[in-house]
Every structure is written in C-alpha cells, then in structure tokens.
Amino acid sequence: MLHGKMKSKLFLVFALLAVMLMVACGDSDDTEETSGTENAGGSQEEVAVDIFQFKVEFKEQFEEIIAMYEEENPDVNMSVQTVGGGNDYAASLKSQMASGNEPVIFNIGGPTDVEEYEEYLADVSDTEAASLALDGTLNGIEEDGKVWGLPFAQEGYGLIYNKEILEQAGINPEELTTFEDLEEALATIDSQKEELGLDAAMALPAKELWVMGNHLANHYIAPEFNSDIMTAYEAPSIDFEYGDQMKRMLDLQNQYSVQPVLSLDYSMQVEQLFSLGKVAMIQQGNWIYPTVEQMDAEFAQDNIGMIPMPFEGEKSDSLPVGVPQYWVVNKNSSEEQQQAAKDFLDWMYTSDAGKEFVLNEFKFIPAYEGYDADKIADPLSQAVYNYASEGKTIGWTFMANPVGWNEDVMGANMQRYLVDDIEWQEVLDTAESEWEKSRQ
Amino acid sequence: MNNRNLSFWLFLAPALLALTLVVFFPFIYGFIYSFTDWNGLTASKFIGLANYVEVFQDAEFLDAIVFTVLFAVVSIILVNILGLSLALMVTQKIKSNNLLRTVFFMPNLIGGLILGFIWQFIFVSAFSAIGDALGIEALQGWLSTTETGFWGLVILNVWQYAGYIMIIYIAYLQSVPQELLEAAEIDGASAFQRFWKVKFPLVAPAFTISLFLTLSNAFKLYDQNLALTNGGPFGSTQMLAMEIYNTAFSDYEMAYAQSKAVIFFILVAAVALTQVYYNKKREVDL
Numbered sequence: 001m002l003h004g005k006m007k008s009k010l011f012l013v014f015a016l017l018a019v020m021l022m023v024a025c026g027d028s029d030d031t032e033e034t035s036g037t038e039n040a041g042g043s044q045e046e047v048a049v050d051i052f053q054f055k056v057e058f059k060e061q062f063e064e065i066i067a068m069y070e071e072e073n074p075d076v077n078m079s080v081q082t083v084g085g086g087n088d089y090a091a092s093l094k095s096q097m098a099s100g101n102e103p104v105i106f107n108i109g110g111p112t113d114v115e116e117y118e119e120y121l122a123d124v125s126d127t128e129a130a131s132l133a134l135d136g137t138l139n140g141i142e143e144d145g146k147v148w149g150l151p152f153a154q155e156g157y158g159l160i161y162n163k164e165i166l167e168q169a170g171i172n173p174e175e176l177t178t179f180e181d182l183e184e185a186l187a188t189i190d191s192q193k194e195e196l197g198l199d200a201a202m203a204l205p206a207k208e209l210w211v212m213g214n215h216l217a218n219h220y221i222a223p224e225f226n227s228d229i230m231t232a233y234e235a236p237s238i239d240f241e242y243g244d245q246m247k248r249m250l251d252l253q254n255q256y257s258v259q260p261v262l263s264l265d266y267s268m269q270v271e272q273l274f275s276l277g278k279v280a281m282i283q284q285g286n287w288i289y290p291t292v293e294q295m296d297a298e299f300a301q302d303n304i305g306m307i308p309m310p311f312e313g314e315k316s317d318s319l320p321v322g323v324p325q326y327w328v329v330n331k332n333s334s335e336e337q338q339q340a341a342k343d344f345l346d347w348m349y350t351s352d353a354g355k356e357f358v359l360n361e362f363k364f365i366p367a368y369e370g371y372d373a374d375k376i377a378d379p380l381s382q383a384v385y386n387y388a389s390e391g392k393t394i395g396w397t398f399m400a401n402p403v404g405w406n407e408d409v410m411g412a413n414m415q416r417y418l419v420d421d422i423e424w425q426e427v428l429d430t431a432e433s434e435w436e437k438s439r440q
Numbered sequence: 441m442n443n444r445n446l447s448f449w450l451f452l453a454p455a456l457l458a459l460t461l462v463v464f465f466p467f468i469y470g471f472i473y474s475f476t477d478w479n480g481l482t483a484s485k486f487i488g489l490a491n492y493v494e495v496f497q498d499a500e501f502l503d504a505i506v507f508t509v510l511f512a513v514v515s516i517i518l519v520n521i522l523g524l525s526l527a528l529m530v531t532q533k534i535k536s537n538n539l540l541r542t543v544f545f546m547p548n549l550i551g552g553l554i555l556g557f558i559w560q561f562i563f564v565s566a567f568s569a570i571g572d573a574l575g576i577e578a579l580q581g582w583l584s585t586t587e588t589g590f591w592g593l594v595i596l597n598v599w600q601y602a603g604y605i606m607i608i609y610i611a612y613l614q615s616v617p618q619e620l621l622e623a624a625e626i627d628g629a630s631a632f633q634r635f636w637k638v639k640f641p642l643v644a645p646a647f648t649i650s651l652f653l654t655l656s657n658a659f660k661l662y663d664q665n666l667a668l669t670n671g672g673p674f675g676s677t678q679m680l681a682m683e684i685y686n687t688a689f690s691d692y693e694m695a696y697a698q699s700k701a702v703i704f705f706i707l708v709a710a711v712a713l714t715q716v717y718y719n720k721k722r723e724v725d726l
Contacts, residue, residue, distance in 0.1 A: 116479070119482075261584075415674040416673075421674075
C-alpha cells in the first residue's frame, strides 16, 4: 500500500517536472519568435532601442522620460532594464553581452571600462551633447578626437556639515580651510558635545571601503596626477606625494568619530547619525541628499552645507568633482538603432523638455552647458556646481586606478591601520607595490 | 522489457536534460575556460596551467581557504551537537513537542540574505545596546574584528541549520525500535547508557547525511557571508565562494576565477566523498 502511494507520488513529481520544463521551453520559444518579428518589423518602420542602465535611484524618473520621448517619437520603441549599482551591474552586463542579447545603450565608468568594452563602443562625437559637455567631463573617455561616451552628471564630495550645530558651537564653516582650523573646530565641538546633543563630532564609516579607498584617498592622490584621469590611468607607479596629509585626514576623522569605526556603515553614518543630528560633520557627497531629505526634508533643505576637505598645496579649497558614469552606444547594433540612441541621448540632455527633466526630476548636477544653475534644487548640488564653475575642483582619478586597487588595497589596508594592525608606512608601501604590479 | 526501458528513460529525460543544460555544460565550459585568458567577453588564447600556478601563490585565496576550513570545522561540530540535542529534546514525551519542532525549524525557512541583515542588526546594534546597559565590554564592536566576524558567521549558521539537521535526527531517532530500548532498560541500563550504547549507533546513518549536508553547506556558504560581513574587515572574513565571486566580478579576472572554482570543486568533492566513505563504514545495520 505504502509502496503504491510512494510510486504514485513519485509519478506526480515527475509529471510536474516535465510540465514545468515544457512550459519553460515553450516560453523561450515564444519570446524568440516575438522578438524576431519585432526586429523584422523594426527595420522597416520601428526602431527598437534596448537600454541597460545601472542607476537604480532614478529608475522611475528615467522610465518616465522614456515614455515622454516615445510619445514624441512613435517610431522608436525603447525598453529599459535597470540592474543595481556596483558589481552586479558589471556582472549582468557581461552576461548580457555573452548571451548575444546586447543592449543598444549601456553604461561604463571610465578608461578601464573603455579598454574592456573597446569592441562595443561607437563614436558619439557627432552628437550635440558631446559638443556641449563641460570642460573636463570627457576626460578619460575621449581618444584622438573620438568620444566614446556621454557623461551622466557631475558629482562631488567633501565635508558635509550641520549648520545649526556649527553655529551653536560658534564655528563658521567657511573659515575651515586648513587642517589646523578643522582640528581646532572639531576639538571645540567635541568639548561641547553634551550640550549640543551629539554622540561625537564626526562619523567615519570605516566599514565602507569606498568611502576611504575611493574618496578620501582620491583627495590626496588626484593632485599628484594633476587631477587628470588619463595621467592616472597611464601612471606606472604612485608616489603618495601627499600621503602625510591623507594620514592626517584619516586620523582626524577617526579621532573624532563615533566608535568603533569599523562597525559604522554608510546608512548609520548618513541616516542614524548625521540626519538625526547626532554628529556635526561627515565626509560624503551630494548623492546623500535624497536620503537626508527622506529623513527630514526641512533639515535637508535649510540646514546642511558642504566644504572641501583641507589640503595643503596648489589645489587647496577645492572639491573633488567627477563623472560617475557614462552613456555609451553599442557599435554592434544596426545603423538605425545607433542613430536612434544618439538622438535620444541628445534630446535628453540638450532639448528644453529634457533639460527640465534632468534638473528637476533626476536632480542631476548637469555636466553640460546651457543649464540654468539657479534651478539646481538642493544645497549640496549647488555647492558642487559652484565650486565646479569657479574651477575649484580636484578630479576623480580613482576611476582610473588599477582594478580593485581602491577598495581591496587602499581601503582594506586603511582598515588594518585603523585597528593598529599595521603602520601607516605599510599602507603606503603595499599600495605602491600593488599599483606597480598591476601596471606592469 | 524494452517497453519498460523506454518509459524509464522517458521519465528520466526531463530531469536529465535540465541537469545537462544547467550543470554539466557550464561545468565543462568553465573547466575549459580556466586554461585561457577569458575576461568574460572574449578568450583570446590558451595559457595552459598559468592560472593554476598563480592560484597557489595568491595569499588572499589561501587565506580564504584557511578561514573557510576553520569555519566549516567549528560550525559542523556545533550544528550537529545542537541539532542532535534538539532532536533528543523534542522526541521526549513533552507536551509542546510539535510547537517546539516548528519553532526550531523556522530559521531555516528564512532566506540567507535576510538572515544576514537581521543578525547584522543584532550583532551591531542590539549587542552594543545590551553591552552598554550591562557594562559588558565584549559585546561592543561586533563584526568589526576578524574574531567577532568569524563567530558571528558561526552563530548565524548554527542558528539557521540546527533546526534542519534536527529534523533528520528526529526521523532516525523515531525509527529506533522500542523493544531494544525496553530490553536495555530491563537489563538496568541508565538513560545515558541507553543513549550512548543503543540509540547512538543506530542513528549513525543520520550522521552520514547530516555531516555531508552541513559540510557541503559550510563550504559553499555565500549569501550569509555577503549580508553579514561582506568579507570585512579588510577582507579577513571572506570565504571561498565570495573570494571567487569577487575575483570574477569585481576584478574581472574571469578565467582566473574559473581556475579557483575548479580547485574549490575538487576540494569540496574530495572532503565530502572521504567523509561519506568513512561514515558509511561506521554505520550499523539492524
């Protein structure tokens, strides 16, 4: 009896499996067919443009602008796929390419990616957007008069402060231009932290390798390469000309931070500590604005500002500003598709409707000429834009550092240094030798 | 006979087909790619064993092996001890048996990523709050050192799998014939003797299964590792699966990662097969 039951159960399981498999196979046949007919139809009238993009934060707004564009251009049929930032995007882009299902528009990050995707990149120098791109925003994606990509937007980072707390402590953030000033100010805040209701003066999220390895380090590395991304990309070695200052900044943040720093992550730093007024100052960029706004809209609008980290040298009082990602067009897609893709990107960044959307909905800091800077809504982006337009910027050369070097070498060793595992000199020595090794 | 053969293969075909497509083919491809300079997009040339030579000089990979083996040993022992204890407890005649079984099994129904984030909150925020309240220094800064990261992973893993392993032990404990236990009792065996001399040898097949499951699971752990520590601090709690993933998808060294994966496969297969072989020999038949 039991045996019989077992058998019939087994049969059921197999039958189910078989059905599932058939459904799966049937499904894939279907999609192939429909996409086949689409393509056939596309070459006559409709152009299909597949976009594979990584910025999860503006997925909805981006889909909106695409709907707008499709309404104006009924012969273009666009589809967007958004895959989460960082590693996941690179991995899924690769598998898309390998599967033969290549997107027409996708994103890359800088010279390292240019080299990797060489065979896929179409020249976009004939677009209007490329000619309007601000000085320096095409560094690293431009070669012999050819432009491989169009910048998304600009981003910048520095020390973001809480106006009210600094005021109460009697500190004017505009005057904190040197290490000594900053040290003194932090000591003052630290001595009054109970009256000010603070946990500590700062919050250093040492758990996040990128905050230290990419951003903090870049502030003291980029000047060594004259802020030029290609110089960094081609440099056979790194000398850490300003390594002492990097140490000083790291030590300073660590000394006045909520402890233990290695448990602090980005969300604690920005949401729990800074947005709730538990620390006076953090090292972050304009991208934290939407998060702070969600926590406390009023605070975000009126009560925060950004100043550069101190730097002794030619580029003092400068903010590191760079382009995080670029739009690129796939050379392997058809002529019509490439043209349609370029038209769309042009429209998004240079038409009036597009510009409006980029400023107000995407809340981007534009990387192109012809935008009305007063319309930049949030104070952090405003600060970045102001520094950029005054030419007081340091580049983002970390985008051109050897693959994995920023986080796995620089960031990880800074963590080791913070827990007294190794000396500062060892951080620099390892970083130097790893750099040379991968640039051989 | 012929007919039976046909239906045999017919029924097997779907599973076999699926297995071939998603396991065997990728495996063979991966193996071939490990001898090339494949970067995920193109493989331009065969470079022989160069990748494998490099693997054995890769400090990060070797550290990950040591960390994973340590983790596996500790968590296998703890999961099985706890799983067996729970099983013994809920096979006693207590009222809330069924409720307890459900409760112990429950952690296993939650996905690894979510578990990782929940425990991260417990270790970082809850532990430090309790530490503050009670003045216990040791509860501060969990997951910020290699040791606490290690024990954090072990605790998470044990908590999640003990309930699952418990179910296996329950099945075997319940199949221990009652008359043997009664006979032992009449012969004057104490409760401990009844467990150690009668039940324990009879549940030996359960050890084979449980050890195998916990072993392969401990070696292949990825999502809990990702959610709880993400390899931090400074990559010191990075387990093998994560190290390989990072080589492939953040350093873009696909072929090199493939060769690591092949070594990983050989390692896990060797350990698991040896373990099954030895356990099989120890099993007692009724």
